[in-house]
Structure formats: structure tokens, C-alpha cells
Amino acid sequence: MRAKRARLEISKDKGLRVVIPKGFRLTEVPRLIEAKSSWVLRKLAFIESETELQTRQRALKEGDLIPYWGGDLTLMTRVQHGTEARVEQEGNVLRIVTSSAISTVLNGVLKKWYVCRAAEVIPQCVDIWAQKLGCSYNKVYIRDQKTRWGSCSSRKNLSLNWRLILMPPKIVDYIIVHELTHLEMPNHSRAFWKLMEERCPEYLEYRTWLRENGRHLLLW
Numbered sequence: 001m002r003a004k005r006a007r008l009e010i011s012k013d014k015g016l017r018v019v020i021p022k023g024f025r026l027t028e029v030p031r032l033i034e035a036k037s038s039w040v041l042r043k044l045a046f047i048e049s050e051t052e053l054q055t056r057q058r059a060l061k062e063g064d065l066i067p068y069w070g071g072d073l074t075l076m077t078r079v080q081h082g083t084e085a086r087v088e089q090e091g092n093v094l095r096i097v098t099s100s101a102i103s104t105v106l107n108g109v110l111k112k113w114y115v116c117r118a119a120e121v122i123p124q125c126v127d128i129w130a131q132k133l134g135c136s137y138n139k140v141y142i143r144d145q146k147t148r149w150g151s152c153s154s155r156k157n158l159s160l161n162w163r164l165i166l167m168p169p170k171i172v173d174y175i176i177v178h179e180l181t182h183l184e185m186p187n188h189s190r191a192f193w194k195l196m197e198e199r200c201p202e203y204l205e206y207r208t209w210l211r212e213n214g215r216h217l218l219l220w
């Protein structure tokens, strides 16, 4: 869309953007920013506080829906004094039994459970796909990565993010196939994507899903 008037835009991803109409003199831009400086500062402060909120641990409470393998589980809590924390899954209910229901404790227990589940489920998926595709790998590591879903090493080890357990299985399949394909082609060349297309015909859809939902899942 063509801009009719000059305007400022601020977003977390792109920072400050100045949108100007055709013919707008660039020498006018500093004056434009200057005139809006209080708005710019206010907006930046807001983004900063929101980011801080997101990176802080979430305040878990009874009844919360928590993501798991493409569905939602309802969180229940039970306080039992002097007990060691444990997690019980019954159908769609996930019950955390702890000696304290404060949020940091619940967060810690839940994360441990997620990591355990991931360590059980994900390597099995890798094994199934490796057999299907006829590729060999060495080891699977489940990791707590903040910026990536998976990676592989020249020693044929796969590292996968425990947060894969929060995703629908078909997205996990895509990530696993992607990393296994890297064992044969350690780049993102056209040949790589061609092979991906053969192995996972809907991969573009899954990449879009990851772009849209990934950031949100990384907050767990």
C-alpha cells in the first residue's frame, strides 16, 4: 500500500520504521521523529515491559490449558504437604501434586515433566523416520534451546528442543525429517528443499505454522 502521509511505526521485530509518501524529502525525517519523540519513547517503553513480561515465567494456575503434542491438557494442582512433586496424567487432565502450589514450583515441575516426556517420545519418532528414510544417525539429544528447534552435528548426532513435545506430531515429523535430511545435505540448498519436498510434501505449510506459533512456544 502506498503511504499518503508520512508516519512512524514501531514494532518489536522491526524497531522504528518511517513510512513516507513518494516525493517526501528525506531531510525532513529527523524533524518528523523529533516531533513524535514522546510517542516513540512511550511506545518503546511499552514494548520493553511487554517483552519482560513474556520472558518472565508464566503464572500457572488451576484450570490453565497447557499445550501437549498438538492438544491441550487442563492443569490441576493438589497440595500435599511433605510430598515429593509428581505429575499424573489422566486423559486430558494433568495433575501436579506438590507441597506448594506457588507458580515457580509448578513451572519447575511442569518443565521437568515436559522434558521427560520429550526424552521418551521424540527419540522414538527419530528412529521411526530414520528407518523409513533409510538414514543412519548416532545419538539424539533433547536440549533446552532458546532459539532453535533442532540441529545436527558432523558426528551424526541430532539435538532436538524439548518444546517439540508442545507441537502437533506432524510438525515434529517435519522437524525430524529436516534434521535427518541435513545428515545427507548439511545446507539449505535447492537440492535440500527438493529432497524435503519428496519426503514431506506439506513442508511449506509446516514452516508457516512454525513461523506463526514458534515464538509463542519458545516462551515455555
Ligand SMILES: [Zn+2]
Binding pocket: 178, 182, 187, 188
Ligand atoms: Zn535446516
